[in-house]
Amino acid sequence: MTVTEPIVVLLVDDDHDVLGANARYLRTNGIEVIVAESAQNALGRLTEQPVDVIVTDLRMPNCSGLEFAASARESRPLIPIVFFSGYAQVPDVVAAMKLGAVEFLEKPIEPEELLSVIRKFRNRQHGKTANQRHAFDALDHGYSLKTRVLAYEKYLIESCLLQHNGDVAHVLESLQINRRTFNDKMSKLGIRRDALLAGSNRKPID
Amino acid sequence: MTVTEPIVVLLVDDDHDVLGANARYLRTNGIEVIVAESAQNALGRLTEQPVDVIVTDLRMPNCSGLEFAASARESRPLIPIVFFSGYAQVPDVVAAMKLGAVEFLEKPIEPEELLSVIRKFRNRQHGKTANQRHAFDALDHGYSLKTRVLAYEKYLIESCLLQHNGDVAHVLESLQINRRTFNDKMSKLGIRRDALLAGSNRKPID
DNA sequence: TAAAAATAAGCAAAAAATTGCTTATTTTTT
DNA sequence: AAAAAATAAGCAATTTTTTGCTTATTTTTA
Numbered sequence A, B: 001m002t003v004t005e006p007i008v009v010l011l012v013d014d015d016h017d018v019l020g021a022n023a024r025y026l027r028t029n030g031i032e033v034i035v036a037e038s039a040q041n042a043l044g045r046l047t048e049q050p051v052d053v054i055v056t057d058l059r060m061p062n063c064s065g066l067e068f069a070a071s072a073r074e075s076r077p078l079i080p081i082v083f084f085s086g087y088a089q090v091p092d093v094v095a096a097m098k099l100g101a102v103e104f105l106e107k108p109i110e111p112e113e114l115l116s117v118i119r120k121f122r123n124r125q126h127g128k129t130a131n132q133r134h135a136f137d138a139l140d141h142g143y144s145l146k147t148r149v150l151a152y153e154k155y156l157i158e159s160c161l162l163q164h165n166g167d168v169a170h171v172l173e174s175l176q177i178n179r180r181t182f183n184d185k186m187s188k189l190g191i192r193r194d195a196l197l198a199g200s201n202r203k204p205i206d
Numbered sequence C: 001t002a003a004a005a006a007t008a009a010g011c012a013a014a015a016a017a018t019t020g021c022t023t024a025t026t027t028t029t030t
Numbered sequence D: 001a002a003a004a005a006a007t008a009a010g011c012a013a014t015t016t017t018t019t020g021c022t023t024a025t026t027t028t029t030a
Helices: A016-028 A039-048 A065-075 A090-098 A111-122 A145-163 A168-175 A179-189 A193-200 B016-028 B039-048 B065-075 B090-098 B111-126 B130-136 B145-163 B168-175 B179-189 B193-198
Strands: A008-012 A032-036 A053-057 A081-085 A103-106 B008-012 B032-036 B053-057 B081-085 B103-106
Touching: A008 A016, A008 A039, A016 A032, A016 A111, A032 A039, A039 A053, A039 A065, A053 A065, A053 A111, A065 A081, A065 A090, A081 A111, A090 A103, A090 B090, A090 B103, A103 A111, A103 B090, A145 A168, A145 A179, A145 A193, A145 B145, A168 A179, B008 B016, B008 B039, B016 B032, B016 B111, B032 B039, B039 B053, B039 B065, B053 B065, B053 B111, B065 B081, B065 B090, B081 B111, B090 B103, B103 B111, B145 B168, B145 B179, B145 B193, B168 B179
Parallel strands: A008 A032, A008 A053, A053 A081, A081 A103, B008 B032, B008 B053, B053 B081, B081 B103
Antiparallel strands: none
């Protein structure tokens, strides 16, 4: 018997009713849904527990989905983010995609489509964003050199880990780093090997 | 006396008049423009001579801008592509950005905006070398973590320098690093500020 | 042309990262 | 269940990086 860990989705929407309806649909299809009705709330949730995919409205009071996504990317540089919006303007979509969105859905959302998008991108967790070049775009302002270099280093290590199925010894060889250094970087960069592997390449449990 | 090599732009638009007007404006501003009124034609031009930036209409007869861009990417995987379109739908924009568009402009195009976009993304290419591009691909083997992180750091610093026109003080502020550190990194990473700004050795690197 | 400002680099102290050696803990194999 | 292998982390020595203070050189301004 194979037990698959549920996909954890952070669903952000200031419309209470729509939020509830979508959450319900996803839950009945085996998705673990964390809901948030504001960007502030969502950011808090993000630090509390591991999330596989973020799905957020673009337009929300106080803090827009774009601002929220930018903040979220600080701690999770490569998490798949799906935006949705009604009446989206071209510049909105462009900005969202530049921020590394993997998908942009138009309201009203078809629940089936949302589900399929989530399942599709869950496996890409920590992988490439739709437009990987933008994830480390040199022209994105606001972060220090150190921050950005560390984010890239984190990305490389995570990718390498995934590529080698969590086999640390191979990662060390591939990246040519010391095991001790690797361990230190893991904790310093906040990489959790088990959580990372839980997403993409799970072994069956009997 | 330093002569800056001109930026070469491949401008693709099936509307002959608009194409001519935009080309003229860019040329009067020092851009070398290659025009094409069809995707087929554009693909041919692309193989003939080095191009820095592609600017293409999304909707064209026969072959859409998306198909053209996909083909162009085969020979130039990282060339900056700017799309423009009137009446663009959200899915169009999403598709274009997923294909790696650096920008998406809405018709009618402001010539000034087009020019500034072109200049912006030409500079981006400028900072990259073949070696660095390998480093940015997480799945590319053969380089140590340190090598690849340093290459990325070099790319960031070069880009920032170009963006600020060589104004070191601004770079320090933007990257939040100490002047002394900056100097050391410059020599360690082998960045030559004057050569970078001279724009001397432009060559296709994709 | 002279003065002022910006940039580069030598030196040394302080801070941070790397690494080998060690033991503990977890996972896998037998 | 025991043994073996892999992983993680504490400690401390070594190396590297960062940075302030300094002077020299180059560039810009008046």
